[in-house]
Amino acid sequence: MKWQQIPLGSLQTNCYIVENPDRSCLIFDPGSEGKKLIHLLNQRKLKPCAIFLTHAHFDHIGAVTEVREAFQIPVYIHKQEEKWLADPALNGSQLFMVQNPIKVNDADHIIKNEGAMEINDFAFSVFHTPGHSPGSLSYYFEQEGFVISGDALFQGSVGRTDLPGGNNSQLIKSIHDKLLNLPEDTYVLSGHGPVTTIGDEMDSNPFLNGF
Template identity: 35%
Template structure:
C-alpha cells in the first residue's frame, strides 16, 4: 500500500490517496485534489468521505466526473455540507451537487482495492462522521473526529462535545496504540500518543 497526502482549500483540508495493486482510492475530496490526482497520472476508483462538510467535498462532483464512485454515510444535502448554515454566517460557500453511489453499512467492513476497511460512526463534529480503520496496515483515517492533541470542533450544526468524546473513547482509543492516525487537518499522530497527550481526552 502506497499512501500520498494532499492538502488544499482555504482551511487546509487533507486528502489521502491509497494506491494498491488492486486499485486506488481517495479519502475525502477537498478543493484542488482532482487536479493533483490528474497531475500524478493516477486513476481513482473510489472516494470515501469521512463526512460532508464543504471543505471535505468541494471536489466530489469533479472526482465523480472522472469515473470515481462516491461513498458516504448519507446522501448529499446542503445541511450536511453546511451550505444552508453558511448563508446565515454570510459566507459564500457553494458545493457543486453530487450523487453518492454507495452509502456505508457501518455494521459491515468495506472491501475496496483489496483492502478491508472497518467503519466506525463517530458523530459529534458532524452527524455523518465516519472513520476508516485498515487493520492490516495499522492506519486510521479519522476525518475531523480526532486530531494531533485535539478533537473536532463541536459548535457547528449537529455538533455535540459529549457525543464526540464518547465516540473517540469507545471506538478509536480502543485501537492498538501503535495505530497511525491520519486526520482531516494537520499532522499525523498515533492512538498511543493521543491516549497519553491529548488534553481533551485526559
C-alpha cells in the first residue's frame, strides 16, 4: 500500500490518495480542482472506492461532488458535521468564497464511532480529533505507519480554532490523547504543508511544548 499527496486549490489543501497493489484506492479530502484530480486518477488507472473527509471545511470538500459523480463512490464524514456539507455558513464557503459558496449533497455514510474500519482491502483506524472543528477525524494506517490528520496537526503548528465550532484546548487535548500516543516514527499527513512525523512534532512543535 502506498500514498500520494496532491495539493489542490488556492489554499493548497492536501488531498491524499491511498492505493493498494490492485490499483484500488481511497481518496481523502478532495478539496478543489476536481477535473485535475479525476484526470490524475484516470491517467494512473486507479479505481477509487470511497471518499473520506477529515472535516467539512470548504477547502477540503470543494471537489467532492465532481469526484463522487465521476466514479460513483460513497462519501464518509463524522456525524457532527454531516449537515455542514450543504450549508455554506457552516463549511465556511459563505465567508471565504462569497461568489461561489459550496453545497455538497449529503454523505452516504456517517461515522459515529471511533475504531477499526475496513473497506475493500483497506484496513485502518478512525480517531475523533475535534478542536479545529467539532467533527474532525484522523485516519491511522498502523501497518503502513502513517496517519492522515486533516487540520489537527501540522509540521510545527496546529489547526486554527477561530472558526465555528473551534476550540483550542480541545484541539491540544485531541492531539495529545489521540496522535502523540502513536509511534514516534509515524508519518503525519497533514491537511496543509509538508509531511512530518509524530516524533518531530513531540520534539519541536512550539504549540505542543509543555503539554
